[in-house]
Amino acid sequence: MELQTSAADATIASLRAHLNGSVSLPGEPGYELATPWNLAIPVAPRAVVAVADADDVAATMRFAAQHGLRVAVQRTGHGAVALRDDVLLVHTGQLNGCFVDPLGRTARVGAGTIWQDVLDAAAPHGLAPLTGSSATVGVAGFLTGAGIGPLVRTYGLSSDQVRAFDVVTGDGEKLRVTPDEHAELFWGLRGGKATLGIVTAVEIDLLPITQIYGGALYFDGSDAVDVAHAWLDWCRDLPEHSSTSIAFLQLPALPQVPPPLAGRLTLAVRFASVAQEHEAEDLIARLRAVATPLIDAIGVMPYAALSAIHADPVDPMPVHEFSGLTGPLSHEAVDALLAVAGPGSGSPQTVIELRLLGGALAREPRHRSAFCHRDASFALMGAGVLTPPLAQSVVEHALVVEQAMAAWTTGATLPNFAASADPERIARSYDEDTVAWLSALANEHDPRGVLRIGQVVRTPA
Structure with a gap:
């Protein structure tokens, strides 16, 4: 068993040669990034992949497909679900760029950014993102769960303010997703959590609120x-x-x-x-x-x-x-x-x-x-x-x-309040038609089931 584990670790360690970021096996520096916010959740992936860019995410997806592994994603670990040693955990903390366009009232935000950083970047321009009740959660996980915030009755969902996503699908394809480009993914990424891919950046509207x-x-x-x-x-x-x-x-x-x-x-x-x-x-x-x-x-x-x-x-x-x-x-x-x-x-x-x-x-x-x-x-x-x-x-x-x-x-x-890998619990966030459409899109963009892990909507394998 130890030999099998060592061989598996050596195989996963070979991913390092294809990344700008890092790969950490259990016991190695960087593996602690797997620790979720909810310490009651057993998160013990085979390795933590601290990605430096979208190419790293794509390489991880392809590697997982080649070796029969699955890929999950985490930034702060809010909404974490249990992960075992057949999973590579992509940690997005290095994807933390935040660029505000004060004239266009927009921001381009890396998936690993937390909301407080966006708030602080927008405030000097008299602008604000539509955040949730906590500014310490990650931007991408919150938005893919649609996002209910303290001003939800006034402005609606935070995900309704999204203009575009950069996403890597389960088959390793990097896509820019907008209402006009890959519109079906734009529909599904706003509410579907990680079902349809791993988001690496988002573009959002900012509100003129000080x-x-x-x-x-x-x-x-x-x-x-x-x-x-x-x-x-x-x-x-x-x-x-x-x-x-x-x-x-x-x-x-x-x-x-x-x-x-x-x-x-x-x-x-x-x-x-x-x-x-x-x-x-x-x-x-x-x-x-x-x-x-x-x-x-x-x-x-x-x-x-x-x-x-x-x-x-x-x-x-x-x-x-x-x-x-x-x-x-x-x-x-x-x-x-x-x-x-x-x-x-x-x-x-x-x-x-x-x-x-x-x-x-x-x-x-x-x-x-x-x-x-x-x-x-x-x-x-x-x-x-x-x-x-x-x-x-x-x-x-x-x-x-x-x-x-x-x-x-x-x-x-609500998707952001339903952290679970139980398909029945996940389905409570959607109606039957939405479950069917999300499942069909996931099977199309992730035919090998690399993302078939955690809080995602998939038909039974």
Whole structure:
């Protein structure tokens, strides 16, 4: 067995001669790039290929096809799935160029760039990319999952702002993909994750935004019932210039956690608006009046500080996540959620979030995409840290939450909230026609199944 492993390693090491980047086998410097953000996911590929350019990606694809291997891709490891030793993991961290065209209001961004770098590059020009709630995730993985951000009701999906992709398909072909060039791939790359290839660069539109009115109100758990019900009523006539979510939080007593929030149940009301300050302030005043916040962190803020609204964790940790989409919610639904997430529930989850959708998201953009379920009313998401002694209860309680909300959830979810290699779970992000089209395109552009790994849409082998 050791001889077979050594021979396999020697074969993979021979890939080095064809790359400008590097190949790292287990135990070698660079292999640590395989570590995902979610430390509960066993990511142990045969080798990590730190690509330096699109040619490296193409060479890796061809090599994998020749030797019966598969290829996965990672930047930050958000949304990682389990990988074994029949996989080469392409790490895109060196593809980190970011070039802003202030006159054209566009940016060309390498697939290995994180969103904060794009925010910082665009801000001096009075421009901004449409990002997600965390600016520490990679650009390409977020956009191929369509991208739901704090301003989703105002501007729609982040992937709707994509102008072009540079992509390497499973058969090693480098393509520029636009609405006019390889239009079928342009459709599928926006929502299909890595099904149709590995993105090496994207061109996106930038928005003329320098600041917003936003942040979060943090209420004590004892006020969660009143605030959650008031929030639901408030959502019903919330204008499209504003987006919001609520999150039941149980944050640990760590140095980075504000003392008023540490070691207790709190309810955060997240808010982001491009309305005039007085108009946005009048809106949020309705919720400020329900109860006295422990922390009031809503006000005018630089757009480049958008991540502060959700304050998502940055450091890797082992977590269990669940998610789903709902139709319209009633106060009965809020009561059901409070029973499993609110005061007295005994919830072990670190966060359970309910995010208002609709608005611009509900309308089809100029260029259709593989993203489905635009008619969803809310997104439900939860995550708990898998550390003793709560690890087992976190997993079990996630099922309790899903069962409690089953009367209102649709069975669907969002691509960026469905990290799994389970075909049935992956299919929840799409309708039947989209699954069929993505599968057919994948078989056309990856006939040898090099990319048949992880969160991709493929027909059974």
